[in-house]
Amino acid sequence: ELKVEQNPLFLSMQEGKNYTIYCNYSTTSDRLYWYRQDPGKSLESLFVLLSNGAVKQEGRLMASLDTKARLSTLHITAAVHDLSATYFCAVELDNYGQNFVFGPGTRLSVLP
Amino acid sequence: EAGVTQFPSHSVIEKGQTVTLRCDPISGHDNLYWYRRVMGKEIKFLLHFVKESKQDESGMPNNRFLAERTGGTYSTLKVQPAELEDSGVYFCASSQVRSGLGGVEQFFGPGTRLTVL
Numbered sequence: 001e002l003k004v005e006q007n008p009l010f011l012s013m014q015e016g017k018n019y020t021i022y023c024n025y026s027t028t029s030d031r032l033y034w035y036r037q038d039p040g041k042s043l044e045s046l047f048v049l050l051s052n053g054a055v056k057q058e059g060r061l062m063a064s065l066d067t068k069a070r071l072s073t074l075h076i077t078a079a080v081h082d083l084s085a086t087y088f089c090a091v092e093l094d095n096y097g098q099n100f101v102f103g104p105g106t107r108l109s110v111l112p
Numbered sequence: 113e114a115g116v117t118q119f120p121s122h123s124v125i126e127k128g129q130t131v132t133l134r135c136d137p138i139s140g141h142d143n144l145y146w147y148r149r150v151m152g153k154e155i156k157f158l159l160h161f162v163k164e165s166k167q168d169e170s171g172m173p174n175n176r177f178l179a180e181r182t183g184g185t186y187s188t189l190k191v192q193p194a195e196l197e198d199s200g201v202y203f204c205a206s207s208q209v210r211s212g213l214g215g216v217e218q219f220f221g222p223g224t225r226l227t228v229l
Contacts, residue, residue, distance in 0.1 A: 004154075031215055042116070042222045043155075043203070048215035088155065092216070099168050100145075100218075102155040 002027045004091050006103040014111050016078050021106045023072040023089035031092035032072045033100070034063050036085045043088065047074075079110045114138070116206050116221035124227045130192040133224045137186070137206030144187050145207075145218065146179060150200040158202075161187060162209075173198075194228045201225050 003026040013019050023032070031050055035043040047056045049065035049072060056063050060083065062075045072089055086105045093099045117136045125131050137144045146158040158177070159169035163184035172179070176195070181187040191198055205218040 033215065033218075035220075040222075043205075043218075043220040045217050045219070048217060050215050090155075099157050099160065099170065101157065102147075104154050 002029075002091060002093060002101045004089060004101050004103040006087075006089060006106050008106060009104060010107050010109075012109045012111060013076075013079055015080055018078065019076050021074040021076070021087055021108075023074070023103055025070050025072075025091045025101075027093075028067070028070075029091045029093065030067055032065050033090045033092070034072070034074055035088045035090065037088065037105070038085050046087075076108075079108075081110045081112060084108055084110045116204055116219050118202075118204050118221040118224050120224060121222065122225045122227075124229065125194055126229050127196055128193045130190065131194055131226060133189045133191075133202050133204075133226070135187045135189070135204030135206075135221060137204070138219055140208070141206035141219070142184070142209050143207040143216065143218075144181060145205045146187070146189055147203040147205065148200050149203065149223075150197070153200075155203065158189075191226075194226075196228050199226055199228045 005024045007022045034046040037043045047063040052067040054065045060077045065072045086107045088105045090100045090102045119134045144161040147155050149155045157171040160167045161181045164181050178190045201223040203223045204221045207216045207218045
């Protein structure tokens with residue numbers, strides 16, 4: 001059974017600082033997704049990473065994928081309060097059914 | 113363009129009762145997914161429709177859960193009879209058909225919070 005872990009689960013950081021959220025998974029997959037969820041809202045797609053070495057950036061967020069290490073990172077640069085949310089990674093199983101396995105989420109709080 | 117909508121937003125029922133959740137996907141999206149997040153746990157895949165066909169229902173917990181997508185448009189998820197452990201937030205998502213080897217961008221609804229007392 002595929003397991004997806006995230007580290008840390010809770011992160012409190014000051015504005016202007018940098019930090020990285022890690023997503024590890026236990027079986028082979030070439031497709032990894034990052035989502036953001038604000039309290040009481042739906043999940044919003046951030047990044048779709050489709051191959052080893054893929055790197056995508058949007059604003060202060062940058063995501064990367066190392067399929068050999070089964071590791072994805074979400075790097076936050078110069079955090080601002082608006083980035084406070086819960087971030088989920090999800091791995092797509094290599095089967096026809098498009099079954100997605102989510103990590104537990106990382107709750108990020110950016111403090112002024 | 114309207115996003116994925118879900119109804120109701122909240123439902124509180126007693127153990128043994130029946131509840132039906134509804135999901136309206138984005139128009140034109142053939143793929144429709146149901147997920148559940150039990151308090152403090154991960155978001156768990158329940159099942160995946162392609163149009164009206166169940167492509168993968170490996171995540172359905174047991175036969176108290178029944179999902180349908182008649183006509184390939186909206187979907188319903190019925191829980192009958194509901195048990196205490198069914199409490200959680202039920203999310204629906206939709207996506208377009210995958211293009212080649214590309215990824216699948218899912219658009220999520222706001223979820224239905226189900227509380228079974």
